[in-house]
Amino acid sequence: MKKVYLYKRFERFWHWGQTILILLLIFTGFEIHGTTDFMGYASAVRIHNIAAWVFMVLIVFAVFWHITTDEWKHYLPTIKNMRAQLDYYIVGIFNNAPHPTKKRTLSKLNPLQRLTYFALKVLLIPSMVITGLLYMYFNYPLPGIEMKSLELVAVIHTFIAYLLLTFLIIHLYLITTGHTVTSNLNAMITGWEIMDDDEVKEIVTEAVEEAGMKIKPIDDENDSVGHDEIKNLVIEALKETEEKVDKKKLKGQKGDHHIHDLMKPKPKTKKEE
Amino acid sequence: MKKYITTLLLVFLSTWLLAYGNGDSPQDSIDSFPILNYILKADRNTNPSVDHSKFDILHQTFDSAQQVTAACLSCHTERDKEIMTTSHWLWQREEKIEGKGVVPLGKRNILNNFCIGTMGSEATCTRCHIGYGWKDKYFDFNEPTNIDCLVCHDNTGSYKKGKGMAGLPDPSVDLNFVSQNVGSPTKENCGVCHFWGGGGNNVKHGELDIAMLDCSPEVDVHMTTEGEDMSCVDCHVTDKHQMSGKVYALSSENKDRATCVYCHTDKPHKDNILNDHNARVACQTCHIPVYAKANATKMIWDWSTAGRLDDHGHSMHENDADGNHNYLSIKGNFVYDDHVIPEYFWFNGIAGHQLIEDKIDTIPVQMNSLSGSYLDKGLNMKSSAPSKIWPVKVHRGKQIYDTENMTLIQPKLWAPNKGEGAYWKDFDWDKASRIGMEYVGLPYSGSYDFVETEMYWPLNHQVSPASESLQCIDCHTRPNGRLAGLTDFYLPGRDFNPFVETAGISLILASLIGVGFHMFCRMVFKGNCKISEEK
Structure with missing residues (x-):
């Protein structure tokens, strides 16, 4: 078992920022909708509008980040392994079967996640933003293209809110299906995720391949040598780490201690919290 | 871990505070929102420019009001x-x-569902005309001396028109005293x-009440003697008597x-969402949450029961529990109400x-x-602005x-x-119908009955203090x-x-049930499910 740095700092900030904003928007939104009565209508409207603007700013940053870091590729839907992933949730999970989709820094989402998040980002959130803006600026129509009624806008906005709430419930549950109940949550908080050795090896291999490919053009002559050397170095380092970790792995222990102890031998140093 | 939680809490709190720190407070003073075209009471020069008592012409012996x-x-x-x-x-x-x-169109020819109409009964109705002698349809509207300057410009409070005298002053009025003390119309003059339209105080409008001469801010925030003590003409700005x-x-x-x-501009609130409401909601809707705040107003007038006389054959009246008329032989049954919640219309x-x-x-x-x-x-607009939601007093009647x-029939009443x-x-x-309809030159068949009527009075006066205006939840619920x-x-x-x-x-229910079931299975099998193993 290893820990791999999976979620970068901005990614986590974006995720948790989104979390707060969506929760705020859901709470205040259903107050505005007339479903609940917690904070008062005026406060609900104010918070909803401010959260909406903050969210839109966050979206702009997130889009920029996804484009500049190529991270958007994670969200391209794929049907590869989708059946396996479904089988895992329906059957395998009850029998300690391994996760069918390995998490890697190059592909950290399983096909179901890809599809869901893709729909979320490309369909639901943009529809929410568009209907939200129409809602806000309904009173300022451009001459000639005035909307007849708020109803369609409001009904779409409400329906997507229900979809998002449904997503939230399932999402909250599925994060408990990692190695341990809290390992996915911890990964999104700290960035480090616990993984099987096999998974880690793959990651390293991939990383080496990536690195190797990038090194190639610089050192044309020692091309293959350089590649292999790096590969060997990494694998050796990995083995050493494995041994160290094996010694320190506290079998039978769960939760934070386990994770905490695993953090220390990582080659990448990490600040104590 | 703690660091993250702290950061999250901070973001959460600051959003919350930002949201709360942005509202209109009901305690706002008059200085905290924009006012145009109005001189505050404190800044007004109330000294008269002219002393009419110094004019000899007003010391003469007046034989007539003309x-x-x-x-x-x-x-x-x-x-x-x-x-x-x-x-x-x-x-x-x-x-x-x-x-x-x-x-x-006007009082001269229109019917309402209060006293029905002035035609044929001018001599009593024109007690409220700014003229002298309009006793029938042959009144001379081109005679300048028929104008009653005093009813609007008397500043003594002693001028009054006589009952049934077609607008002429009561014989008790001292015309020298009144004419020497004239000035801009006060709220008493208007x-x-x-205030007395429809035959009694606050009967007709429901928000024009004699109580407004000296009222608390709760009754009328503009006219209250505890505040700006505004007169009617401060809002009904007048030029050349228009x-x-x-x-x-x-x-x-x-x-x-x-x-x-x-005066208030079209952006009187600090909160833009409130300002935006004015696109489709009249100011009055939120700021006149109830009307008839000091005295009751007439809500229903049923003429069909009129004519019941007492044992001696005399006209009589009966009162309701609050002391308002609920029956008059000459007018029928009434229902009065106070602190009435308006009805709302586009x-x-x-x-x-x-x-x-x-x-x-x-x-x-x-x-x-x-x-x-x-x-x-938008493009469907019939007027210069879109329809707005207005608070309205609906007066319901039953008339001949x-x-x-x-x-409808215009009966001769007086x-x-x-x-x-x-x-x-x-x-x-x-x-009464035969004579009344003959007077206006319209046919009367000889058979009559009483029919239900409705009349709509959009509300404008008796604006409440900001703290009592409607809140979001009064409508958004x-x-x-x-x-x-x-x-x-x-x-x-x-x-x-x-x-x-x-x-x-x-x-949501399906996802909760699905998730719950899935979790249950995971807890029961603890990774040792035989069925899934076989598979």
Whole structure:
């Protein structure tokens, strides 16, 4: 078992920022909708509008980040392994079967996640933003293209809110299906995720391949040598780490201690919290 | 870990504070919101520019009220011409009514569901006319000395018109004293007619009440003697005797309005969402949450029960528990109410009217109708602005009509003596109708009955302090909100699509059940499920 740095700092900030904003928007939104009565209508409207603007700013940053870091590729839907992933949730999970989709820094989402998040980002959130803006600026129509009624806008906005709430419930549950109940949550908080050795090896291999490919053009002559050397170095380092970790792995222990102890031998140093 | 939680909490809190720190506080003083076109009480110079008691002409012995007018006009030489074009003088103005063209319209010829109409009973009704001697339809509207300057300009409070004297002053009035103490109209001057319309204090409008001469801010935040103590003409700004603003109930065209935004601007709130509301919600809707705050107003008037006399054959009256009339032999049954919650309608400032010659085509008869709907906006706009939601007093009545001709009847109500056919003296509907309709030159078939009527009075006065204005939740709420009756548009917080609600709640329930079941299985099998192993 290893820990791999999976979620970068901005990614986590974006995720948790989104979390707060969506929760705020859901709470205040259903107050505005007339479903609940917690904070008062005026406060609900104010918070909803401010959260909406903050969210839109966050979206702009997130889009920029996804484009500049190529991270958007994670969200391209794929049907590869989708059946396996479904089988895992329906059957395998009850029998300690391994996760069918390995998490890697190059592909950290399983096909179901890809599809869901893709729909979320490309369909639901943009529809929410568009209907939200129409809602806000309904009173300022451009001459000639005035909307007849708020109803369609409001009904779409409400329906997507229900979809998002449904997503939230399932999402909250599925994060408990990692190695341990809290390992996915911890990964999104700290960035480090616990993984099987096999998974880690793959990651390293991939990383080496990536690195190797990038090194190639610089050192044309020692091309293959350089590649292999790096590969060997990494694998050796990995083995050493494995041994160290094996010694320190506290079998039978769960939760934070386990994770905490695993953090220390990582080659990448990490600040104590 | 702690660091992250702290950061999250900070973001959460700051959003919350930002949201709360941005609102309009009810404790805002008059300095904290924009005011235009108005001089504060503290900054006003109330010293008169002229002392009328120094003019010899006003020391003469006046034999008649007309001589006073002549004296006024000897200095204010052109003022009569101004007066003679006003609706205060003519009791009518040219208004374009939808489908009926341009019609002279006013108290002179319109019917309402209070005292029905002035025609035939002028000598008593014109106690509220700014003239002398309008006792019948042959009154000379071109005679300058028929103008009553004093009823509006008396600053002594001692001037009053006599009962049934066609607008002439009561013999007790000291014309020298009054004419030497004239000035800009005070609220007493306007109130003597506008408070008492419909035959009693606050009867007609429901928000024009003698109590407003000296009231608390809760009754009227503008006119309160504890505050700015504003007079009517501070809002009904007047130039050349043309007063801005006209009663909405009797004005077909949306023009010459006295408006809130004239002083308050169209962005009076700090909160933009509140300012935006003004696109479709009149200021009055939130700021006049109830009317008839000091004294009751008449809500229902049923003429059909009139004529019941006491054992001696005399006219009588009965009161309700609050001391308001609920029966008068001359007028029938009434229902009064105070602290009334308005009814709400879309209104674009354009009104229709049931003219005296119009056939009855709806029951209840709509004495006037407020034009407007949700869709009256943008390119569909009928007026200069979209329809807005207005608070309205609806006065419901039951009054006499001609069952053959299907028209409303103008009965003769008042005469100085018995035997002249006036209903209030002789209690004979048939005779009063015959004489009344003959007077206006319209047919009367001889058969009459009583028909239900409705008249709409958009509310404008008795504005409440900001702290008592309507809150979001008064309208944006599921059951029994203020706007429950206005169903032609989608109102957030009130409306929802039943299909979307059902689908949404089903989705959430399904996901909860699915997740719960999945979790249950995981806990039961703890990774040792035989069935899934086989598979």
